[in-house]
Amino acid sequence: MSTDILRFATAGSVDDGKSTLIGRLLFDSKSIFEDQLDAVERTSRGRGEEQTNLALLTDGLRAEREQGITIDVAYRYFATPRRTFIIADTPGHIQYTRNMVTGASTSDLAVILVDARKGLQEQSRRHAFLTTLLQVPHLVVAVNKMDLVDYSQERFEEIKQEFTAFATKLDVNDLTFIPISALHGDNVVDRSINMPWYDGSSLLHHLENVHIASDRNLIDARFPVQYVIRPQRAADPELHDYRGYAGTVAGGVFKAGDEVMHLPSGLTTRIAKILTADGELDEVFPPMSVTMLLEDEIDISRGDMLCRPNNQPEVSQDIEAMVCWMAESRKLTPRSRLVVKHTTRTAKAVVRDVRYRLDVNTLHRDEDASDLALNEIGRVSLRATQPLFADEYKDNRLTGGFILIEEGTNTTVGAGMIVRAE
Amino acid sequence: MSQASTAPLGRYQLSQLDFLEAEAIYIMREVAAEFERPVLLFSGGKDSLVMLRLAEKAFWPGAIPFPVMHVDTGHNFPEVMEFRDRRLAEAGVRLVVASVQEQIDAGKVVEPTGRWASRNRLQTAALLEAMEEHGFTAAFGGARRDEEKARAKERVFSFRDEFGQWDPKQQRPELWNVYNTMINPGEHIRVFPLSNWTELDVWGYIAREQLELPAIYYSHQRTVFERDGILLSDSPYINRGEDEELFEATVRYRTVGDMTCTGAVRSSATTLEEIMAEIAATRITERGQTRADDRSSEAAMEDRKREGYF
Numbered sequence: 001m002s003t004d005i006l007r008f009a010t011a012g013s014v015d016d017g018k019s020t021l022i023g024r025l026l027f028d029s030k031s032i033f034e035d036q037l038d039a040v041e042r043t044s045r046g047r048g049e050e051q052t053n054l055a056l057l058t059d060g061l062r063a064e065r066e067q068g069i070t071i072d073v074a075y076r077y078f079a080t081p082r083r084t085f086i087i088a089d090t091p092g093h094i095q096y097t098r099n100m101v102t103g104a105s106t107s108d109l110a111v112i113l114v115d116a117r118k119g120l121q122e123q124s125r126r127h128a129f130l131t132t133l134l135q136v137p138h139l140v141v142a143v144n145k146m147d148l149v150d151y152s153q154e155r156f157e158e159i160k161q162e163f164t165a166f167a168t169k170l171d172v173n174d175l176t177f178i179p180i181s182a183l184h185g186d187n188v189v190d191r192s193i194n195m196p197w198y199d200g201s202s203l204l205h206h207l208e209n210v211h212i213a214s215d216r217n218l219i220d221a222r223f224p225v226q227y228v229i230r231p232q233r234a235a236d237p238e239l240h241d242y243r244g245y246a247g248t249v250a251g252g253v254f255k256a257g258d259e260v261m262h263l264p265s266g267l268t269t270r271i272a273k274i275l276t277a278d279g280e281l282d283e284v285f286p287p288m289s290v291t292m293l294l295e296d297e298i299d300i301s302r303g304d305m306l307c308r309p310n311n312q313p314e315v316s317q318d319i320e321a322m323v324c325w326m327a328e329s330r331k332l333t334p335r336s337r338l339v340v341k342h343t344t345r346t347a348k349a350v351v352r353d354v355r356y357r358l359d360v361n362t363l364h365r366d367e368d369a370s371d372l373a374l375n376e377i378g379r380v381s382l383r384a385t386q387p388l389f390a391d392e393y394k395d396n397r398l399t400g401g402f403i404l405i406e407e408g409t410n411t412t413v414g415a416g417m418i419v420r421a422e
Numbered sequence: 423m424s425q426a427s428t429a430p431l432g433r434y435q436l437s438q439l440d441f442l443e444a445e446a447i448y449i450m451r452e453v454a455a456e457f458e459r460p461v462l463l464f465s466g467g468k469d470s471l472v473m474l475r476l477a478e479k480a481f482w483p484g485a486i487p488f489p490v491m492h493v494d495t496g497h498n499f500p501e502v503m504e505f506r507d508r509r510l511a512e513a514g515v516r517l518v519v520a521s522v523q524e525q526i527d528a529g530k531v532v533e534p535t536g537r538w539a540s541r542n543r544l545q546t547a548a549l550l551e552a553m554e555e556h557g558f559t560a561a562f563g564g565a566r567r568d569e570e571k572a573r574a575k576e577r578v579f580s581f582r583d584e585f586g587q588w589d590p591k592q593q594r595p596e597l598w599n600v601y602n603t604m605i606n607p608g609e610h611i612r613v614f615p616l617s618n619w620t621e622l623d624v625w626g627y628i629a630r631e632q633l634e635l636p637a638i639y640y641s642h643q644r645t646v647f648e649r650d651g652i653l654l655s656d657s658p659y660i661n662r663g664e665d666e667e668l669f670e671a672t673v674r675y676r677t678v679g680d681m682t683c684t685g686a687v688r689s690s691a692t693t694l695e696e697i698m699a700e701i702a703a704t705r706i707t708e709r710g711q712t713r714a715d716d717r718s719s720e721a722a723m724e725d726r727k728r729e730g731y732f
Binding site: 003004005030033034035036057062063071072073074075076077079084086098099101102105106213216218226227229230231232239242244246247248253276277278285287288289302326339341342343344397398401402403405410411412415 | 431432434435436437438440441442443444445447448451452454455478479480481482483484485567568571574575590591593594595596597598599600602604605606617618620622704705706707710711724
């Protein structure tokens with residue numbers, strides 16, 4: 001069976017019916033097993049709950065089950081004959097914004113749940129903003145609990161119009177609205193007979209068919225060198241001069257024979273061979289993990305990058321980025337000293353300026369802000385001790401994203417999305 | 423299901439197995455590049471055999487740049503031990519054994535007693551001591567997020583403090599494929615390259631790569647008894663009650679762990695194709711069907727992981 005993978009994030013609170021929706025997708029695709037369902041039913045009954053609480057399927061931690069909320073991302077897996085799916089079930093509360101950002105960073109699509117009775121809430125706007133900040137290519141607004149508004153087309157259109165008006169402020173490429181009832185299954189797997197006025201796809205049909213192949217950047221060739229393979233086997237003279245540059249293609253298409261430029265040296269050479277353990281390949285693309293052999297001997301090590309002579313990332317120590325701050329114990333301020341990890345390259349960096357802080361609910365820019373606290377997002381300028389090979393995040397999530405690490409505690413304290421390198 | 427057909431893969435698209443393999447190889451290379459002393463945890467079970475194959479591929483034509491470690495309860499299936507030694511010799515990697523028996527003999531841990539006695543939980547102490555003794559800073563594990571609800575929450579690079587503990591509330595945010603590998607002395611990272619694989623993906627990969635497995639994964643005759651709905655193999659290691667009658671059954675193993683807590687499933691599947699058909703049709707998870715160690719409480723896995731378990 002050969003299908004591709006779609007990674008999607010779900011956002012919304014338990015009250016919006018997020019867990020019920022995931023439970024239904026898993027249940028209807030036969031991805032919930034009897035013993036899992038038995039355990040959830042047992043726990044629900046033990047707590048005196050009348051209905052089986054499907055949230056218990058994804059809220060796997062003791063603290064989450066005790067508090068009845070999602071704290072951290074849970075990953076769930078299901079497959080249909082058309083596609084394999086990885087769900088990142090992300091928390092909706094503002095204090096867990098960093099965990100939602102984590103889940104969204106690898107997603108091809110996000111499903112934002114809106115309660116049809118309540119309409120667009122502050123948190124729906126925040127989820128939509130974070131989704132677009134992280135450049136999740138496809139956005140689905142699932143207007144849930146349609147059964148509780150008598151499957152009203154008018155109500156659905158109202159929410160759709162309100163959301164569309166808000167979305168004009170965001171960078172949304174692909175926006176889809178689906179009226180559903182997760183509890184009753186309307187428009188989840190099959191088209192609902194209760195909403196004949198809706199002529200779009202069911203949610204699952206949309207997930208199975210949304211076109212994601214061209215979301216990756218297949219234009220700007222980028223190969224961050226991850227590891228140098230130098231077999232030390234005296235017995236095999238063939239391997240004596242072998243120097244393989246191993247890594248995962250982060251952008252574009254590389255072909256054997258292509259002229260490539262090495263950064264930071266700026267030297268050019270050609271790809272002699274592209275290898276995997278299964279043999280030689282003519283061309284490779286993201287996210288393939290391969291080994292490159294080059295025609296000329298150049299001093300290349302981890303953290304370097306191969307690109308094309310006529311298409312290079314910015315090589316710069318000065319980076320402007322949107323940063324989501326994730327540290328509980330300290331704020332990001334000018335002169336904060338941090339470690340930046342960007343592709344396979346690690347450097348130290350100092351914060352030069354906080355340009356503004358963005359209100360994640362209203363999108364208002366506070367230009368007077370001089371710091372970012374936990375879960376706050378703002379535009380920041382950094383200077384790194386070494387040049388980074390930077391693309392704009394909107395062009396390539398893999399070469400435009402970086403993490404910030406605090407020295408001493410070694411915790412990940414920030415996520416950055418490059419706006420500009422200069 | 424809404425569609426019965428399989429969509430053909432277009433140009434520049436990877437199948438799910440190619441995607442998962444590429445991701446796992448990336449993760450393994452990242453560890454080899456950033457950690458001074460990684461080790462691959464290896465039980466001889468199907469997931470660790472997939473891991474070994476991925477490691478061979480990641481560094482080919484070079485050798486695997488780290489040793490493997492078996493946390494040995496002493497209560498292993500003999501067929502698996504024989505297979506372990508043969509396969510590791512073929513791969514040319516060094517084996518480190520962390521022995522639970524030695525820990526018991528040295529009086530560091532106490533052998534549990536009673537009918538449900540199992541050394542499963544004692545593996546944690548043996549593992550952590552071996553990590554410290556050898557100075558390992560990263561340990562690859564074959565755990566998958568689809569196995570268990572606490573595992574579904576765990577990062578690919580999972581930080582452990584100096585006591586080997588996992589703190590599920592203080593996990594490092596993990597974005598894109600940028601992994602934070604920084605630690606202080608005494609701490610380590612558990613790395614799970616198969617995080618995004620499902621049980622069927624593992625079997626699909628075994629079939630595609632034509633990986634050899636220990637014979638007990640295939641249908642065979644075995645003397646067993648039933649306890650709490652799980653078929654346990656008769657062995658000198660297990661305390662069987664008089665009321666637990668032995669009988670012959672046609673079984674295979676869906677997971678391979680310690681003989682005292684790994685159950686067999688009734689099966690006549692003798693080929694990979696038959697096994698995959700069986701798994702595709704089953705309505706019970708692999709741990710639910712075969713692992714007695716997960717049944718002690720609702721958060722049994724989370725509790726063991728907090729202490730430093732795999």
